[in-house]
Amino acid sequence: MRPLKQKVSITLDIDIIEKIKVLSEECDRSFSQYINLILKEYLSRALSDKRQPHR
Numbered sequence: 298m299r300p301l302k303q304k305v306s307i308t309l310d311i312d313i314i315e316k317i318k319v320l321s322e323e324c325d326r327s328f329s330q331y332i333n334l335i336l337k338e339y340l341s342r343a344l345s346d347k348r349q350p351h352r
Contacts, residue, residue, distance in 0.1 A: 309317075321331035 317331055317335075318328060321328050324331060326334070
């Protein structure tokens with residue numbers, strides 16, 4: 298069985314890090330958990346938008 302998560306290293310702008318830290322604390326989540334949540338939501342929306350017919 299393979300692990301459900303994998304460690305990665307990314308470089309983020311300082312202002313983005315500060316904003317994510319504040320939001321993650323407000324939601325009582327770790328920095329990593331909150332980034333994962335943001336990315337899941339973004340990907341879900343992006344894939345949903347892609348499936349929508351264009352007018």
